[in-house]
Amino acid sequence: MSSSMFRKKSRSRVRHHRAQWHRRMSVPQLAPCPNPRCRQVKPAHVLCPACGQHRGRQVLSPTRD
Ligand SMILES: [Zn+2]
Structure with missing residues (x-):
C-alpha cells in the first residue's frame, strides 16, 4: 500500500464537486410528456x-379541471 492511495481531497475540490451536484439536482430537465394525448411539459x-x-x-x- 502506497501513501498516495490516501491522498486528501482539497477543500476547493470537494466544494466544487458538491456545487456541481447541487446544480444538477436543482435544475431538472424539462421535457414534454411521452403520452401523445397529453404532451404536457x-x-x-x-x-x-x-x-x-x-x-x-x-x-x-x-386530473380533470
Ligand atoms: Zn402527461
Whole structure:
C-alpha cells in the first residue's frame, strides 16, 4: 500500500464537486410528456402531473379541471 492511495481531497475540490451536484439536482430537465394525448411539459423522468402516466404506465388517475 502506497501513501498516495490516501491522498486528501482539497477543500476547493470537494466544494466544487458538491456545487456541481447541487446544480444538477436543482435544475431538472424539462421535457414534454411521452403520452401523445397529453404532451404536457414537465421535468423529465418524473410522474406527469397532468395525465398521471410514467414510463407508459398509469400511476395516478388523470386530473380533470
Ligand atoms: Zn402527461
